[in-house]
Amino acid sequence: MNFSRLLKTTSALTSRWLCSGRFQSTSAAAQKLVDVSVDSKTGVSIVSLNRKPVNSLSLELFKEFCGVMDDLESEKVRGMILKSSCDNVFSSGLDITELYPHPDEDRFHAFWLWFQETWIKLYGSSFPTVAFINGHAPAGGCVLAISCEYRIMLPYYKIGLNEAPVGIVAPDWVVNSLKSVLASRKAEQLLTSGRLLDTQEAFDIGLIDKIVNNEEEALARSEEFFSTFDNVPKLARALTKQQVRKNEISKLIKNRSNDAKLFLNHILRPETQKIIGSYFKSLKDRKK
Numbered sequence: 001m002n003f004s005r006l007l008k009t010t011s012a013l014t015s016r017w018l019c020s021g022r023f024q025s026t027s028a029a030a031q032k033l034v035d036v037s038v039d040s041k042t043g044v045s046i047v048s049l050n051r052k053p054v055n056s057l058s059l060e061l062f063k064e065f066c067g068v069m070d071d072l073e074s075e076k077v078r079g080m081i082l083k084s085s086c087d088n089v090f091s092s093g094l095d096i097t098e099l100y101p102h103p104d105e106d107r108f109h110a111f112w113l114w115f116q117e118t119w120i121k122l123y124g125s126s127f128p129t130v131a132f133i134n135g136h137a138p139a140g141g142c143v144l145a146i147s148c149e150y151r152i153m154l155p156y157y158k159i160g161l162n163e164a165p166v167g168i169v170a171p172d173w174v175v176n177s178l179k180s181v182l183a184s185r186k187a188e189q190l191l192t193s194g195r196l197l198d199t200q201e202a203f204d205i206g207l208i209d210k211i212v213n214n215e216e217e218a219l220a221r222s223e224e225f226f227s228t229f230d231n232v233p234k235l236a237r238a239l240t241k242q243q244v245r246k247n248e249i250s251k252l253i254k255n256r257s258n259d260a261k262l263f264l265n266h267i268l269r270p271e272t273q274k275i276i277g278s279y280f281k282s283l284k285d286r287k288k
C-alpha cells in the first residue's frame, strides 16, 4: 500500500472511534480552540492554539486541530506556523484532567486515539511546518514542537519531555520523533532525566533551531525556512518528507488500538493514578 493511502487508512476499530460523534464539545461553536489566519505577505498559515489559560491538550482540542490540518492539506498551503495564543505557554501538555482522577475508559480511549491522530497529521503533513514556541512547552507541548520540521523559540522558556519523573513512560512514536531531532544519546538523556531545558540549552543541544526575541523575528526566520523550498516541486518535497518519516507513522497506524489499550492500562493503575494525583496537587499548591 502506498504511503498516502496508508495515511488515510486506519483500523475499523479506530475509525469507529474517530468518526463517532461522541465526546462532542457542547461549546465547540462558542469557543474556537484552534485559530487559523494567513500571513498576507507570505501566504503561510498561522495556526494558534487557543485553549486558555495554558493550552492543555484535551480531546476536543485534538479533534479541532485535526480538522484544521485536513483543511490545510486540501488547500495545499505553502507552509504552517504553529504557535500559542496563551501568555507564556506554548502548550502545557496533555490535559491532566483527561488522565486523573480515574478517567472514563471510553473517553480516555478516544482521547488517546485523537492524540495519535494529531501526531500522525502533524508529523506526516505534506506541507512544511514550523513550531514558533512562544512559551513553555513541557511534555505533550514538546511533542507538538518536535513533530514540526523546524523550531523557533523565544528566550527564557522551558521545553522537554518531563514524563519519567511523574511515572509516565513515553510511547515509541514519541521517543522516535525525538530521535528524529536529536542524536539517540541526547534523546535518551533528555527522556530518562525528564529535565526541562531552557531556551539556550535547547538550542545548544539542537532541540530547537533558532532563538528569536519577538514574533516579528519569528515570522522572518520562518520565511527563511519556507523559502528554502521555493525552487523544489511541492509534490517531490512532500513525498521525500514522507519517505523519511513513513516507518514511524506506519508502525503507529498498524498498532493504534494496542497503543491506546497499553496507555489506558497504565493510566488506570492505582500507582500511576497516585503519582499523577500528587503531581497535579503540587501544581495547584504552587500558587498557594
Ligand SMILES: CCCCC/C=C\CCC/C=C/CC(=O)SCCNC(=O)CCNC(=O)[C@H](O)C(C)(C)COP(=O)(O)OP(=O)(O)OC[C@H]1O[C@@H](n2cnc3c(N)ncnc32)[C@H](O)[C@@H]1OP(=O)(O)O
Residues within 6 Å of the ligand: 053, 054, 056, 057, 088, 089, 091, 092, 093, 094, 095, 096, 097, 099, 136, 138, 139, 140, 141, 143, 162, 163, 168, 169, 170, 171, 174, 263, 266, 267, 283, 284, 287
Ligand atoms: C499519560 C500516560 C501515558 C504515557 C504517555 C507518555 C508520554 C507521551 C508523551 C506525551 C505525553 C505527555 C504527558 C503529559 O503531557 S502530562 C502533562 C504534563 N505537563 C506538565 O507537567 C506541565 C504542567 N504545568 C506547568 O508546569 C505550568 O502550568 C506551566 C505550563 C509552566 C505554566 O505555568 P503558569 O503560567 O504559572 O500557569 P499555572 O501553573 O498557574 O497553570 C494555570 C492553570 O492551569 C492548570 N494546568 C497547568 N498545566 C495543566 C495540564 N497539563 N493539565 C491540566 N491543567 C493544567 C494549573 O493547575 C492551573 O490551574 P488553577 O488555575 O486551577 O490552579
